[in-house]
Amino acid sequence: MPDPGTFLEVSVADALRLAGERQIIDVRELVEWNEGHIPAATLVPLADIPATFEAVVPDKGTPLLVHCAVGARSRRASQYLAQIGYTDVVNLQGRIAEWRALGGPWEVPAQLLTDAERARYSRQLLIPEIGQEGQRRLLDARVLLIGAGGLGSPAALYLAAAGIGVLGIVDDDVVDESNLQRQVLHTADRVGMAKTESAEMTLNALNPDVAVIRHPVRLDERNVAELVSAYDVIVDGTDNFETRYLLNDASVAHRKPVVHGSIYRWDGQVTTFVPYEGPCYRCLYPTQPPDELAPACAVAGVLGVLPGIIGLLQANEVIKLVLGVGETLAGRMLLFDAMTTSFDEIRLWRDPACPACGDEVAEARPMVAAAS
């Protein structure tokens, strides 16, 4: 045992002997850890030690063996740990390469990403909730955007940038000059071009690895089931109630989450419908309202940045749904007022008597869809 407030240093050969009796602490960075590490080690990057170490190792009498790549960071870590009261700290003085050369246990995690993917997504790989596994999930995800318009444009751009593997885009319209004030997927030289085609050009210019699937159709009762069932998450950026109800009922039947956004002049709202876990659109408004409650942008007007803000909140929801982290807006609706720059939040409940997702219809519904 070292004197109080101090620590011991051992060679790699001695460390190999001590390893079995001590808790091994790896103070390198996550990216280094992902390249390979001692199987029994616990990763606590040097910079995280002050904030997290006492939670990772609560007992200050625990025998510790601290290492990094060459012994410098682990010396600083050992010094710090001894100072805050850890009584049995041993620093591995020497290169971890020597540990491997002497036959010390070592494992290289399965490489989930290619070198190119690691380079492109390096900034989000550093985020603990994403890492290689999370990025792999994003790359394997299939997201369907209903509409390549005001909401779909920003959502699609950022989802493609984040590396969502497959982006399906449903839109039967062509680019109009009046779209360009907010539909940032499209450009002035593409007026008259199909929006799905223009979207594919922009998204692949940004990220050629994303597979853009063009669906130049209008969502209707004949194609909705096939489209919805082929994707993991749906981004609803439509402009009429008919499509929203059609989409709601199909996504409930196929158990697909829908990230819902809508906008009007200076006001936007966003929520996430996760079938059977939270409410669906029909829980809020059981029957389809008359169309005059949904004046199109062409009639009502819309501030261009508003769909930018709401569409990106939708993209954020998609990322969390795919990663399975954080809290989505399921059961909550966020109301954004661009005029006062303020958010309000309301609680939404699943209606047990809902005609789409209520208990009675859920029981009557064949369970095939649940397996997908």
Next chain:
Amino acid sequence: MSQVRIPPVLRETVGGERNLDAAGNTVGEVLADLFLRYPALRERVTVDGVLSPFVNVYVNGRDVRYGEGLETAVGPADQVILLPAMAGGGLD
């Protein structure tokens, strides 16, 4: 006196106001006070004297349908939000 947030599609019925102060101790009384002053609002949010199914009312973020409906109590510091279904997606 509580504050009622008027959604954008209904603002034309209340002279463009975003928020209105209204008197009353229940949702029903608060709405009655607003309807008295803004008859056009009543036409848009009620059908045959009852609240339209396309308009939800929230008191402090809670849907009154899951509370006591129009009898839901409203205190002076409470915020009432009227929220009709909204569909715009910026497509055209």
